[in-house]
Amino acid sequence: MSSASVRIGQPAVAVETPALVIDLDALEHNIARMAEFAGARRLRLRPHAKTHKCAAIARLQLDAGAVGVCVQKVSEAEALARAGISDLYLSNEVIDPAKLARFAALAGTVRMAIAVDSTLGVDRLAAALKAAGTMAEVFVEVDVGHGRCGIAPAAAGALAHQVMSHGLRFGGLQAYHGAAQHLRSEAERAAAIAHAIGQARAAQASISSAGLACPLVTGAGTGTFIHEAESGVYGELQAGSYVFMDRDYADNAWPATAPRFEHALFVKSQVMSRGVAHAVIDAGHKSHAIDSGLPRVWQRALAFRNGGDEHGILRPLEGGSAAALPALGDTVWLVPGHCDPTVNLHDRLIAVRGGLQDGIVEAIWNIDARGCVQ
Amino acid sequence: MSSASVRIGQPAVAVETPALVIDLDALEHNIARMAEFAGARRLRLRPHAKTHKCAAIARLQLDAGAVGVCVQKVSEAEALARAGISDLYLSNEVIDPAKLARFAALAGTVRMAIAVDSTLGVDRLAAALKAAGTMAEVFVEVDVGHGRCGIAPAAAGALAHQVMSHGLRFGGLQAYHGAAQHLRSEAERAAAIAHAIGQARAAQASISSAGLACPLVTGAGTGTFIHEAESGVYGELQAGSYVFMDRDYADNAWPATAPRFEHALFVKSQVMSRGVAHAVIDAGHKSHAIDSGLPRVWQRALAFRNGGDEHGILRPLEGGSAAALPALGDTVWLVPGHCDPTVNLHDRLIAVRGGLQDGIVEAIWNIDARGCVQ
Numbered sequence A, B: 001m002s003s004a005s006v007r008i009g010q011p012a013v014a015v016e017t018p019a020l021v022i023d024l025d026a027l028e029h030n031i032a033r034m035a036e037f038a039g040a041r042r043l044r045l046r047p048h049a050k051t052h053k054c055a056a057i058a059r060l061q062l063d064a065g066a067v068g069v070c071v072q073k074v075s076e077a078e079a080l081a082r083a084g085i086s087d088l089y090l091s092n093e094v095i096d097p098a099k100l101a102r103f104a105a106l107a108g109t110v111r112m113a114i115a116v117d118s119t120l121g122v123d124r125l126a127a128a129l130k131a132a133g134t135m136a137e138v139f140v141e142v143d144v145g146h147g148r149c150g151i152a153p154a155a156a157g158a159l160a161h162q163v164m165s166h167g168l169r170f171g172g173l174q175a176y177h178g179a180a181q182h183l184r185s186e187a188e189r190a191a192a193i194a195h196a197i198g199q200a201r202a203a204q205a206s207i208s209s210a211g212l213a214c215p216l217v218t219g220a221g222t223g224t225f226i227h228e229a230e231s232g233v234y235g236e237l238q239a240g241s242y243v244f245m246d247r248d249y250a251d252n253a254w255p256a257t258a259p260r261f262e263h264a265l266f267v268k269s270q271v272m273s274r275g276v277a278h279a280v281i282d283a284g285h286k287s288h289a290i291d292s293g294l295p296r297v298w299q300r301a302l303a304f305r306n307g308g309d310e311h312g313i314l315r316p317l318e319g320g321s322a323a324a325l326p327a328l329g330d331t332v333w334l335v336p337g338h339c340d341p342t343v344n345l346h347d348r349l350i351a352v353r354g355g356l357q358d359g360i361v362e363a364i365w366n367i368d369a370r371g372c373v374q
Helices: A024-040 A055-063 A074-082 A097-106 A119-132 A153-165 A186-209 A225-230 A247-251 A339-343 B024-040 B055-063 B074-082 B097-106 B119-132 B153-165 B186-209 B225-230 B247-251 B339-343
Strands: A019-023 A069-071 A087-090 A111-116 A137-141 A169-174 A217-219 A265-274 A279-281 A302-306 A312-316 A331-335 A348-353 A360-366 B019-023 B069-071 B087-090 B111-116 B137-141 B169-174 B217-219 B265-274 B279-281 B302-306 B312-316 B331-335 B348-353 B360-366
Touching (some): A074 A087, A119 A153, A137 A153, A153 A186, A169 A186, A186 A225, B019 B024, B055 B069, B074 B087, B137 B153, B153 B169, B153 B186, B169 B186, B186 B217, B186 B225
Parallel strands (some): A087 A111, B019 B348, B087 B111, B137 B169
Antiparallel strands (some): A265 A331, A302 A312, B019 B265, B265 B331
């Protein structure tokens, strides 16, 4: 972990680079807009904490009306529970008995739910909870189009029945379409989610045929939540990235009626070398994830070129002149291509009030579940 | 940080997933081969620690004859110095006065060197060292082909003169060609390094014209070190990735005479979901970096497909059958596409002796400089 100091009250421009900086006004705007959206439709909002891994941000979401948060790994749940978050849904499968034992222990201290998509998974989960003497809510994951985890809709009834036969609480269906989130056009996303809704309905029918009730369908992400919200099928939204709004989500085409989210997550960087026709900044892909493409340079007519792990190379946008290049020592703000894995590279978020350039550090938040991949 | 336990003496197969595992036999083989290569040619070896960020591995390299290690950031130097490494070369530019003050303080406790490529950088470095009352060796970086940091060869003499006019120790030339490392064919890499050697010679001439001696030319990486070693110009090799040998470097074409390095770094993963024609493992790009392409599945006829941040999707190789797919709960080992940023995602390296599948955990090493980007 870096030993550079950062202090509350410090000007944002004085924060050492590279650093992960939050524009608090934008963050609060985003949290409020999504809470309003879900509230107006009487939908539960359970934002995905895999995006921020940060108890301080989870608390802001809960204060705005979220019913709890989602996590993706047992260690992520443990870290957020330690930091005071008490209603966690692990929206993913766990098959390792040692990890399930940790999950079951955690379920004795906070409210836990989990997803399943196999009979082996249900048996092992039930054994772990029985051994620990604890209880959890269980969601059956259906593959609604991604082709990753989840069972076929027609198999949902049998798996839900198995969950209940072990005396576990059947919570409903996990129906998240990850691959739909980054389809660029609104029409493509609408079509993908129409398919997902059909799959979720088919799974509901399977559960009904098994003589069971389906209390809830949960899913949706920042790219598609408008469609799940309109479906009448989904009762809970899991969107996470809206809180930061990365470059990749901003590149999606959005309908005029969609809530507008603002960029709230930035990598602060500094020019450390200058050529005649390029500038080199001190942030490469050890500072921001590039799985969804390169970052965008914020409010400057500059293109970011991959400079490797530790550097970024800036050039004027096409048609621009070298006069647009920043000078040695100048600050440059980046909007990361993908927020979730970018946050996972850092130990803390530096929350700034009053804008990036003129603002003041108002809070320093631990990224409590940074690196929690197990 | 994950709370899962791992113990020395534990079977490797019992280590919780995803985890970063070292094959110690392969690691020691790689360290010995590179030490022999440099030793036989009377070249200094200063491996780049940005690859492993781990004092335990740096010590193995030093024990095998390395003169010290390179780092890329001040905070990386601080972390390795705290962990006992006492000869560090920061082969990169630093322009921020606050960071330079930290560098100068560190130079009072361990032997430090640094690269420069601007008059502003030299002035600020000199001011920081003067304020701290410490000394460092300074290398002038020349752009030998990458087009990133470094000055033109003809400017080297003037900058070296400025270094000495401040009373700093001029160490020689930093002449690393990063972009050459991953050119696939040996002929392309040879041509790129022939150009780099020409640029380094031109910089030496500039220094000589300024009436100065050039004590050392330092550079080279795992993809090209054979060429720098043969040049008669380079006196020190900075290769780092050879210690782990990732998928991307293995994909380079290698001449028969090159030292053979083995894969020593693996991500251990587990099958957590199974479809009819695919398996899903619990390692995505929060567990391994994908900037240089996807990982390779180790010793199985399976293709890895991007499953996002938390998942990997495995399918049979083309022409293979679904019978090749692993079962729910099975262990799958991945060879990461790029070792440096993969290591930077984890807190520790689990070092295994006796092979991955049958081996025993012999050591657990902190990744001391994980996340040290400042």
